[in-house]
Amino acid sequence: MLSRDGRQDSLERASYTLYEDLGRPVEVGELAGVTANTLSERVDSVRSGGLSFFFGGAVRYGVIRTYYTECLLTSLPVAIQELTLRNRVAANTYAEQLSPGQGADDDYAFASHYGYDIAGNVSQLIQEFVELVYLAQRLKSWNKPTI
Numbered sequence: 001m002l003s004r005d006g007r008q009d010s011l012e013r014a015s016y017t018l019y020e021d022l023g024r025p026v027e028v029g030e031l032a033g034v035t036a037n038t039l040s041e042r043v044d045s046v047r048s049g050g051l052s053f054f055f056g057g058a059v060r061y062g063v064i065r066t067y068y069t070e071c072l073l074t075s076l077p078v079a080i081q082e083l084t085l086r087n088r089v090a091a092n093t094y095a096e097q098l099s100p101g102q103g104a105d106d107d108y109a110f111a112s113h114y115g116y117d118i119a120g121n122v123s124q125l126i127q128e129f130v131e132l133v134y135l136a137q138r139l140k141s142w143n144k145p146t147i
Contacts, residue, residue: 004034013061020068029063029098057100065108067091088116117144 115124
């Protein structure tokens with residue numbers, strides 16, 4: 001899905017949303033270099049050539065990715081990685097800017113990782129701040145209080 005508003009018109013940007021097969025959003029952001037003339041060309045390019053043509057070497061801004069069912073943090077203890085996810089949101093990542101060729105999977109600034117209890121409630125939240133790795137403050141966690 002591709003759309004644009006008055007602010008984006010003057011910046012030559014457009015908002016986009018990518019969906020997975022189940023209809024859930026997997027990426028949202030702003031695509032640079034989109035003018036009134038190129039807007040329809042980008043939409044047509046998805047039909048003919050896929051997403052690589054859609055992005056067409058453009059810079060993406062404010063990229064938020066959503067991951068389902070699997071934990072992204074492989075460095076965590078196995079007990080945390082195997083929390084009850086069952087097709088739920090496993091993580092969200094945010095990148096301020098992605099250059100052409102950069103993937104949102106690796107180049108993010110912030111992330112939220114979720115774990116769920118058997119009833120489907122969030123039982124654990126891990127906030128990841130990539131830039132704080134040098135201060136040994138990269139990960140902050142919250143666990144649901146037990147009653």
